[in-house]
Structures are given as structure tokens and as C-alpha cells.
Amino acid sequence: MQLVSAQDPGSNYYAWVVASWLQFHLFPEVVFDSQAIGVQFVEVGDWMHGNPSFKFRFHNSRSKEVALNVAVSILDPDGKSLFDKTSAVMVKLGESKEAVIAAAGLPLGDLTASKKDNWVLLKITDAATGAIYYDHQMPLRKHNAEVDGYINNLQVARKLSSPALQFAYMPSYNRLKVTGDNGILGLDPDLKKKAKYLHASFGKQSGETMGRNSAPFAPGGVSELTFSFPPLPEGKYDITLEIQDASGKALLTKKDTFERKLFPFESFKGGTADTVVRPYTPLRVGKRNYETAGNRVELTRVGMVSQFHDLLVPEEAGRDLLAGPVQLIGRQNGRAVVLTEGGDGFSWENATLPTRASGRSGGAIGSVAVELHSEADYTGQYLTLLELNPRGNVNLDRLELVIPLKDPVDTAFAYSPRDSIMLYRKNHPYTGTPKEGVLWTNLSERPTRPHVMYVGNGERGLYWYTDSYEGFYLDKHQPHIVMEKVKGATVLKIAFINRSVVLDRPRQLKFAFLPVPTKPLPPDARTMAWNSERMHIGGASWWGTAGCFVFPLDDREWQDWIAGKPFKFQDKTTPGSFPVMPPPKRDAQGRYLLEKGREYGSYRAADLIGHLQPEFSVFSGEWAGETNPRPQPDSSLLHYRDKDGNPIWPEPEQRTVYLKDACVPSFYDFEAYYFYLMAKNTGAGGHWWDWNSLVEGRSLDKGSMYLNDEGKPEPRLNLFLVRDYYQRVARIVQELGIPDTNNVYSPGAVFQMPWLTRMNAWESMYLESDLDDMFSAQGLDKYRTIIGKYSGIPVQIVMNIPIDLKSARARTVFALALLHDNGIFGADWSKDRMEILRNAGVLDSYAEWIPYWRSQSVAAADQPGVLISVYRNTQAGRTTLVVVNPGDAGVETNIKLGSAIQSAKDGETGEPILVERGRIRKLTVKRHDFRLVVVE
Structure with a gap:
């Protein structure tokens, strides 16, 4: 979690959010330590007029007397110090006290004049040890009319300290959770001293009580109650929350209501029929193999994969992905023990459906019995559940999955919701095959805990992924994922157990493989990739409020929207417009003229919740963790506009209000239903998918977390929930018979979304300095890794x-x-x-693309480092060479082609290029540049 300051133009409002891609450099560092004293940053004073008064509150309940240094610095836009003061603060055991550092008349710089902010630097440290309690820097705007309204809006959100009493009704789980917290800094000390119990009761309005219970407050001041019950009938329910003293007398009482109401999304079945989404074909299974539109997968007798055979890439690209079968290997007493089959080996148990087939096998690793349950689906995914059943107490030093891949492997990344690592980047220029030895481990750079691994090259490869580490036994100080180069292969090793343990009970391990590409490209893929309107579906108003509403319209409201009537909330027209892209034309009356068969899509952000939906008042406890106080923005924020008149919704409010528990199935049902209404009414056939397609769960109650072997909660991911949802959306589009425009702008999401029809690579490789270009700032290998040609989906890069x-x-x-x-x-x-x-021929739909890593037999430059990709159109009798010089100096090169040529021309200018003895001669290419050479 990170404490984030409100988005520009700055304020004294802060909110806790899950750390994401937001402005990391603005995050404060906050210590959570049972031995640390409590530190709270309380007030800023009249800082925007140059009269800051920074108030800090301290409470020492868990330590001996502590001496602190509290430092405040203020810099003007040019970095000149306007104020710099450090105060010593002594906090005795059991003491609560405040400290203020103030100044007056500071000559702040105005952003509108300097184009830069002033800065405030705050730091609180232990005087004896130098340990940091609080460390933060914030932009400081000089007061002007632009920010005045903004600050007024945010002040509404600031409330005096009071005990937290809240509840969450979760309809799908038939559960009511009540929490109380009187450990908040700044509370009435008498109330905190007397508070002993949290009490709650609830029942149907004007009816008898259905549940009543109490629980003591823990030493930290927190208490929790959970009620479970059969499904509640529709209607409103009263709830009473109390903080009670030792005798049961109420010190604080809060009365509220919640509602159970049935909504259409709960019974909606669209997109759930077991049908194949085109252009995929029905799954075909053999004795120990299966085949899809993109791959044929062979299995061993124990049910592990022996080969992924890619059906879509040319033979010369290397259709076989594996250099040997996948193995599960245990290690006991220094001896390797390979999983061996038992009985008749692997067999399919259910292979009658067109979309999936399940199978099982049994085997053993020494004294550990292993049951393998697997499921193949028509996209090529091979999902495996391993059940380990030790015969008694079994010592095991290591258990790992060993995946040997055929070279070349020059495109690889590790990914999780918390971090991602690319193995091949700017500082690893393309060299074909690296030296033998360990290439990378999950501890090679910053420690990482991947849930997804991709290994392959620029046109085919393999994903491995899991939605949780449940069942793993890992020492975080030892690597558990290793990539190693051996002779003729690159080996990916994934350890489920990487330390000596005694297995004394059954445990399960879950993971999946997906070979890519998964499906053939559409015939017009190249035309699509160069068509901004077709690829950039849905990118409208995404940082305004409209994107937050997540399809807020029913059939009637959609018809109103088509008729040009503005969407309203609380009787006020919302800022922005509902984003369907491309924007439809309008007639003279303002009605949208939606063309049948035209490709339309709509933007949506994966981490936002439909605040305006009627469902939210009932399901907010399930989706956002609170029924009351109900998460909602200050209504005035809905109408705040920046200096250019654009509607904005500041990030912290947006994210804290709408950041959902992404592992709740009912939310995906809700979104599928409203997607269906949009698609049915408008023909908008897809999402333009925004951030956070891979998110951690946050609730033990709802099963989106689990307890690890140390009893600590660990998250599950929404990986398979999103996968199922995206397939459902694709099926809805197919059932409605409208154009499919599913898009994503987060490259690498193919393992979750193999039904995508296009990919916009936004914000992946922006150039942040005028001194940089794509070679100096990003590099060839980083481009190949990120952009994802290997996905088998049309890709369009978007630059800044x-x-x-x-x-x-x-x-x-x-x-x-x-x-x-x-x-x-x-x-x-x-x-x-x-x-x-x-x-020049690079847009020819019939041209065969031969990438630079295997084009040498067609066209080879005699200058080292010069790269050539080929577009060969045999129908038109034309071959186009894209000759690229990634080096830092210009080159002159000769090019030998697979057969002698008579002539060539420059694809940009049409000027002839020198050809002698059937070869291209003395072709000059500037540094970081390219030439188009057309041979006909």
C-alpha cells in the first residue's frame, strides 16, 4: 500500500491505495513496525500563500523514550532553498504529542509563470539510529484561482477523527461482515479506554432480529464480526453497530440499512454456452495428444507435455518448441527422482466437448504419490493440477518443473502484479545464442515472484503461469525460477519447493502452459495494424469521469444515448461523453447514426467500478469491501474541470473509490451483462482494455487469499477469472453477430486474453527525452520482447x-x-x-514476412550488425527489404540475395539502387535508421 497525495494541482488530501503505476516518485515512505512509534502528518497550514504550518502528531505506546528529528525543507522551482528547519522532538513512553514547524511570507514560484513546481521535503528520523519514520516530497503550488475550487472540493472529504464502524454485505457469499476500529490517532482517550466490545445486530425492517453478536476489541483497537446465513429475501434490512463498555453499555451507536435486491445480471447466461469462438476450431484429442487451430501438443505417459508443435509459423522458424519433454523432478538426499507413471498412464476422461477435454494420471516421486489432473482447451492452454500425497512424513529437498526449450530463445520476461522483468533489453543486443550457464533467476536483479513466464523468440514461444503460490514451499532468499543455457537448448526451471521440508500432508499445485501464437492472423491483419481507426477502438475520454461508469446504461438509456440525450447523474449532466469509438456520426437532430457492421468498441479500465449503477448500492460490500460507509466520490468532483475545461477525476479519489476486489466472480457477471446491453444496442463489439488485467485478491473471506504454511495471508490472482470473462465477451459478440473489436493496450496479456483481435501497445516504449530515439532509449531486444509479434495478434505501437x-x-x-x-x-x-x-510493398496483405533472425538465406548484409527483414510477395513478383542499422555510426554495406537480381530501387524515393553481379552494392544506411529496398 502507498499513501498518495491527491493529483495536481495539489492539496492536503491523502488516500491509501494499492501501489500501481501511479506517480511512484510522489509516494512517501511510511514505516509499519510493531516497535516503532506512531507518526501522523496532520496539517499543512496556509502553505499555498507561502505561510506553511506543518503539524505532526506522535504517539509512543510500544517503545521506550524516543528522540526524533523532524526536518522540513521547501525549494522554489529552480531548486533554491526557501526554508530549511530541523526540530528535535522527544516522545516519552505512553505520551501523545504534537510538533509544528512553521514559516511565513515565503516567495513561492508560480507554476503558470515558471512551468515548474515548488517542492516540500518532509523527513522524520530516529535521532539515535537514523531510522526513517516518514520520508516524502510533494509538489507545492502557489495559490491562484485555478486551484482554489479544487481545494474546496477536497476539504469536504476531510473529517475529524472518529471510531471506524463499518459493515459489508456480500450477497453472493450470503455473509455480513462488521468491523470496528478505535485505535485511530486523535480519538477521545476516554472513549478508547472504556471501549471493550464491538456489537452488531440486524434484521428485516419492521421484523424480528435475524442476527446478533459481540466481539472484544483486540489490543490494537480492532474488532470484527461475521454473520453467515441462507440467501436473504429481497427487501431492506436494519443494522445496528455499537461500541460497548465492559458492562455492555453502548458508548457509540450507529444505525443503518442495507438492501437485498435481485438484478438481471445475476441470472444472465449470455456467453456461457460451450461454443468455440472463431477463428478457433473445435479441440481434437488423440490418445495422448490434442490439437487446436494453432498447435499440436504431445503428452507423455505421465501426462506431462513432451512437445508443443506450432502449426502457424513456417518450418524454418522452428515449429517444435521443446528440446525434450517437460519433467517434474524431486530431489532427496542429493539424488534426483523423476516423476514416473503408475498404472496405465495418462488417459482422457472427458473429451466430448468442442472446447475442452480433461484427463488424469497417477505416478510417484519416491515416497510421494502424485495425481495429475489436467485440462486442455481449444486455445491450446494445458492446465494442470498436481496433488502430492506423501506416504507418511517424507523429506524432500527440492521439487521443480524442468522445461527444456529449443533455441533460439531470445525473448523472455517474468511478470506478476507487483513487478516485471525483461531478460533481453537494450543492454543485451541481439546475438542469436547466448553463452552457456545461468542466464537469469528470480533473484538476479531486484527480488521478484513471477506468476507468469514467457520464453521464446520473436515469432513463437511458450507461456507458463499460475494464479497463486498456494502449495509452494519456498525460501525467498533462494531462487525458485531459473533460466539456464545448455548445449542446444535453454532450460526453464520452476521450483515448487526450493528448501528442505518434511511433507506431512497432501498439497496441491496449479499451473498452466499456453503455446503462442494460438490462432491464425486475420487475412487483413497488416491492413488492420496500419489503420489507426480500426486498431484504436475505444480510446475516448478515458481520464475523464465517463470511463469510470463501466457501461452504466440499460436498454432505454442506451436508446436515449443513441437519440443524443445526455446521460445524467443526480439530475446533472455528467462531464465527458460515453466513449464509443470511432465516434458515430449524428443527424440534424443529434441522433447517433450507428452503422450496422461498422467496427465500434468502448473503453473500460479494468480496475474501476460502476459507481453510478443501481447494483453498486447492494454489491459494494462484495466488490469494494464496504456497504457503509458506501464508497463514493465527493459529488462536486464530478463537475471539476481543469484550466482547459476538460473534466478530470483526481487519481487518488478514483482509485480508492473504484479499486475493486478483482477476484469476485459476481463482478465479472455484472460487467458481462452490461457489456451485452451495450453491444446489443450499439454494435460496439468489444472492450478497449485498460490497466490491471492481472490483479491480486484481498480477502480471505471471499477466497481471494489463502493462508500459507506460516499462517500468513497470500493473494490469489484474477488470472483465470479474467480469462473466462474475456472468452465470455467474445462469445457474446459472436452470438450477436457484430464485428469483434476486442483490444488491449497492455502487451503480453495474451495468456489471459487469447480471444483478442487487436493490440495497441500504448505507453510501452515512449521517448521521454528529445535526445533519445528508439535505439538509444529502448533497443531492439526490448522492442521485440514488449511488442509481442509472437502473440499472433495484429499489433500497433503508439508513440508520444x-x-x-x-x-x-x-x-x-x-x-x-x-x-x-x-x-x-x-x-x-x-x-x-x-x-x-x-x-514499397510492406503493406501487401499477401507478402510473407521473414524476420531478421532467419532472413540470412534470403538477404544477408556483409556489414556486421546490419539487420534485414524481408516482405516477399510471390504473387506480385516483388521482394522488399527493410535494412536497419541499429549501430551508432553510419554504414555502407553490400547485400547478397538468395538469387541474383537485375535491379533494385529505393522504396521511399523510387531512385535506383546500385546492383552489380546480382548483388546490391554500397548501400548506405545512417545510424539508427533504415532503408526500404524494393526488388522486382
């Missing part, structure tokens, strides 16, 4: 610089896109530019 063929920086974007057969967003805004690419 103008796209043209004249700018040297923009040409580096073209160089990498053309090398990898990707499109570029915005390139088609110039007809002349697209005409050049079209005439």
Missing part, C-alpha cells in the same frame, strides 16, 4: 512523438515497426506517407 518519415527520431519508430511487421498509430494520418509504404 509525431510520426513522419522526415524526423530522425520518428524514423527509428518506423525502423523497429517494419522490422517486426507492426503498424504505427497515426502513420495513416498522411496519405502520402501511406502511399510510400504501400508502393
Whole structure:
């Protein structure tokens, strides 16, 4: 968790949020330590007028007397010190006290004049040890009219300290959870001293009490009650929450209501029929194999994979992914023991459905019996559940999955909701095969705990993933995922147990494989990738409030929207507009003219909740953890606009209000239903999927967390929930017979969303300095790893610089896109530019793309480091070479082709290129640039 300051233009409002991609450099460092004293940053005073008064509160309940240093510095926009003071504060055992550091008349710089902020630096340290209690820096805006309204809005959210009494009704779980907290800093000390019990009762309005219970407050001041019951009938229910003294007398009482109401989404079955989503084909199974539209997978007698055979890439690309069978290997007393089958070996138990087949086998690793339950589906996923049953107490030093992959493996990444690591980046230029030895472990750089691994090359590869570490036995100080180069192969090793343990009870391990690409590209994939309107579906108003509403319309409201009537909330027109893209045309009366068969999509952010939905008042306890106080933004924020008149909703409010528990199945049912209403009414056939497709659960109550072997809660992920949801959305689109426009802008999500039809690579490789280009800032291997040509889905990269063929920086974007057969967003805004690419042959839908890592037999440069990707169109009798120089100096190179040629021309200028003795001669390529060479 991170304590985040409200988004520009700055305020004294803070909110706890799960750390995500938000402005990391603005996060304070806060100590959570049972031996530390309590530190609270309370007030800022009139800081925007240059009169700051920083108040801090301290409470020492768990330590001896502590001496602190409290330091405050204020810098102007040029870094000049305006104020710098350190105060010594002594906090005795059991003491609560405040300290204030103030100044007056500081000459703050105005952002509108300097284009830079002032900065406040706060630091609280232990005077004896230097340990940091609080460390933060914040932008400080000078007061002006622009920020005045913003601060007024946020002040509404600041309340005096009071005990927390809240409850969460969870309809799908038939559960009511009540929590109380009187351990909050700043409470009436007399109330805190007398408070002994949390008490709650509830029942139907005007009816008898259905539940009543009490629980003592723990030493930290927290108490919790949980009621479980049969499904509640529809209606409203009263609830009474109390903080009681030792005699049961109420010190504080809170009365409230909650409601059970049935909604259409709870019985909606759209997209759940067991049908295959095109262009996939029904799953086919053999004795110990299965085949999909993209892969044929062979299995061993024990049910492990012996080969992934890619059916979609050319033979010369290397269709077999594995250099040997996948093995489960245990280690006991220094001896390796391989899982061996028992009985008749693996067999399919259910292979009658077109979408999936399940099978099982039994075996053993020494004295540990192993049952393997697996399921293959029509996308190629092979899901495995291993049940380990020790015969008595069994010592085991290690248990790992060993996956030997055929080279080349030059594209690999590790991913989890908390972090991601790319193995091949700018500082690892493409060299084909690395030296033998360990390439990477999960402890190689910063410690990481991957839930997803991808290994392969730029056009085919393998995902391994799991939704939790439940059942794993890991020493976090020892690596448990290792990539190692051996002769002729690259081996991925994934340890479920990486330390000596005694297995004394059964445990389960869950993981899955997905070979990619999973499905054939559409015939117009290349045309699509260079069409900004088709690929950029749904990108409208995403940082305004509209994106937060998550399809807030029923059939009637959708018809109102089509008729051009504005959507209203609390009788006020909401800022922004509901984002369907491309924006439909309107008639003279303002009615949207939605064209049948036209590709439309809608933006949605994966971590937002439909606050405006009627369902939210009933399900907020289940989705957001609170029924009361109900999570909602200050209504004035709905109408706040920035200096340019754009509606904005500041990040902390947005994220704390709408950050849902992403492992709750009912929320996906809710979204599927409203997606169906949108799609049915408008023909908008997909999501434009935003952040957080892979998120950790946060609740033991709802099963989105589990207790590990040390009794500590660990998260499960929403990996398979999102996977099922995305398939459901694709099925709904197919059932309605409208164009499929499912899109994502977070590359690498194919393991969750193999039904995607397009991918916009947003914000993945932006250029943040005018001195950088794609080669100096990002690099060839990072591009190949991130952009994901291996996904088998049309990819379009989106950049933050103008796209043209004249700018040297923009040409580096073209160089990498053309090398990898990707499109570029915005390139088609110039007809002349697209005409050049079209005439050069790189947009030919029938052209075979031969990437630089296997094009040497077709076209080879005699200068080391020069890369060539080939577009070969045999129908048109034309071959186009994309010749790229990633080096830091210009080169002159000769190019030998697979057969002698008579002539060649420059694909951009049409000028002839020197050809002698059937070869291209003396072709010059500038540093970080490319040439298009057309041979006909």
C-alpha cells in the first residue's frame, strides 16, 4: 500500500491505495513496525500563500523514550532553498504529542509563470539510529484561482477523527461482515479506554432480529464480526453497530440499512454456452495428444507435455518448441527422482466437448504419490493440477518443473502484479545464442515472484503461469525460477519447493502452459495494424469521469444515448461523453447514426467500478469491501474541470473509490451483462482494455487469499477469472453477430486474453527525452520482447512523438515497426506517407514476412550488425527489404540475395539502387535508421 497525495494541482488530501503505476516518485515512505512509534502528518497550514504550518502528531505506546528529528525543507522551482528547519522532538513512553514547524511570507514560484513546481521535503528520523519514520516530497503550488475550487472540493472529504464502524454485505457469499476500529490517532482517550466490545445486530425492517453478536476489541483497537446465513429475501434490512463498555453499555451507536435486491445480471447466461469462438476450431484429442487451430501438443505417459508443435509459423522458424519433454523432478538426499507413471498412464476422461477435454494420471516421486489432473482447451492452454500425497512424513529437498526449450530463445520476461522483468533489453543486443550457464533467476536483479513466464523468440514461444503460490514451499532468499543455457537448448526451471521440508500432508499445485501464437492472423491483419481507426477502438475520454461508469446504461438509456440525450447523474449532466469509438456520426437532430457492421468498441479500465449503477448500492460490500460507509466520490468532483475545461477525476479519489476486489466472480457477471446491453444496442463489439488485467485478491473471506504454511495471508490472482470473462465477451459478440473489436493496450496479456483481435501497445516504449530515439532509449531486444509479434495478434505501437518519415527520431519508430511487421498509430494520418509504404510493398496483405533472425538465406548484409527483414510477395513478383542499422555510426554495406537480381530501387524515393553481379552494392544506411529496398 502507498499513501498518495491527491493529483495536481495539489492539496492536503491523502488516500491509501494499492501501489500501481501511479506517480511512484510522489509516494512517501511510511514505516509499519510493531516497535516503532506512531507518526501522523496532520496539517499543512496556509502553505499555498507561502505561510506553511506543518503539524505532526506522535504517539509512543510500544517503545521506550524516543528522540526524533523532524526536518522540513521547501525549494522554489529552480531548486533554491526557501526554508530549511530541523526540530528535535522527544516522545516519552505512553505520551501523545504534537510538533509544528512553521514559516511565513515565503516567495513561492508560480507554476503558470515558471512551468515548474515548488517542492516540500518532509523527513522524520530516529535521532539515535537514523531510522526513517516518514520520508516524502510533494509538489507545492502557489495559490491562484485555478486551484482554489479544487481545494474546496477536497476539504469536504476531510473529517475529524472518529471510531471506524463499518459493515459489508456480500450477497453472493450470503455473509455480513462488521468491523470496528478505535485505535485511530486523535480519538477521545476516554472513549478508547472504556471501549471493550464491538456489537452488531440486524434484521428485516419492521421484523424480528435475524442476527446478533459481540466481539472484544483486540489490543490494537480492532474488532470484527461475521454473520453467515441462507440467501436473504429481497427487501431492506436494519443494522445496528455499537461500541460497548465492559458492562455492555453502548458508548457509540450507529444505525443503518442495507438492501437485498435481485438484478438481471445475476441470472444472465449470455456467453456461457460451450461454443468455440472463431477463428478457433473445435479441440481434437488423440490418445495422448490434442490439437487446436494453432498447435499440436504431445503428452507423455505421465501426462506431462513432451512437445508443443506450432502449426502457424513456417518450418524454418522452428515449429517444435521443446528440446525434450517437460519433467517434474524431486530431489532427496542429493539424488534426483523423476516423476514416473503408475498404472496405465495418462488417459482422457472427458473429451466430448468442442472446447475442452480433461484427463488424469497417477505416478510417484519416491515416497510421494502424485495425481495429475489436467485440462486442455481449444486455445491450446494445458492446465494442470498436481496433488502430492506423501506416504507418511517424507523429506524432500527440492521439487521443480524442468522445461527444456529449443533455441533460439531470445525473448523472455517474468511478470506478476507487483513487478516485471525483461531478460533481453537494450543492454543485451541481439546475438542469436547466448553463452552457456545461468542466464537469469528470480533473484538476479531486484527480488521478484513471477506468476507468469514467457520464453521464446520473436515469432513463437511458450507461456507458463499460475494464479497463486498456494502449495509452494519456498525460501525467498533462494531462487525458485531459473533460466539456464545448455548445449542446444535453454532450460526453464520452476521450483515448487526450493528448501528442505518434511511433507506431512497432501498439497496441491496449479499451473498452466499456453503455446503462442494460438490462432491464425486475420487475412487483413497488416491492413488492420496500419489503420489507426480500426486498431484504436475505444480510446475516448478515458481520464475523464465517463470511463469510470463501466457501461452504466440499460436498454432505454442506451436508446436515449443513441437519440443524443445526455446521460445524467443526480439530475446533472455528467462531464465527458460515453466513449464509443470511432465516434458515430449524428443527424440534424443529434441522433447517433450507428452503422450496422461498422467496427465500434468502448473503453473500460479494468480496475474501476460502476459507481453510478443501481447494483453498486447492494454489491459494494462484495466488490469494494464496504456497504457503509458506501464508497463514493465527493459529488462536486464530478463537475471539476481543469484550466482547459476538460473534466478530470483526481487519481487518488478514483482509485480508492473504484479499486475493486478483482477476484469476485459476481463482478465479472455484472460487467458481462452490461457489456451485452451495450453491444446489443450499439454494435460496439468489444472492450478497449485498460490497466490491471492481472490483479491480486484481498480477502480471505471471499477466497481471494489463502493462508500459507506460516499462517500468513497470500493473494490469489484474477488470472483465470479474467480469462473466462474475456472468452465470455467474445462469445457474446459472436452470438450477436457484430464485428469483434476486442483490444488491449497492455502487451503480453495474451495468456489471459487469447480471444483478442487487436493490440495497441500504448505507453510501452515512449521517448521521454528529445535526445533519445528508439535505439538509444529502448533497443531492439526490448522492442521485440514488449511488442509481442509472437502473440499472433495484429499489433500497433503508439508513440508520444509525431510520426513522419522526415524526423530522425520518428524514423527509428518506423525502423523497429517494419522490422517486426507492426503498424504505427497515426502513420495513416498522411496519405502520402501511406502511399510510400504501400508502393514499397510492406503493406501487401499477401507478402510473407521473414524476420531478421532467419532472413540470412534470403538477404544477408556483409556489414556486421546490419539487420534485414524481408516482405516477399510471390504473387506480385516483388521482394522488399527493410535494412536497419541499429549501430551508432553510419554504414555502407553490400547485400547478397538468395538469387541474383537485375535491379533494385529505393522504396521511399523510387531512385535506383546500385546492383552489380546480382548483388546490391554500397548501400548506405545512417545510424539508427533504415532503408526500404524494393526488388522486382
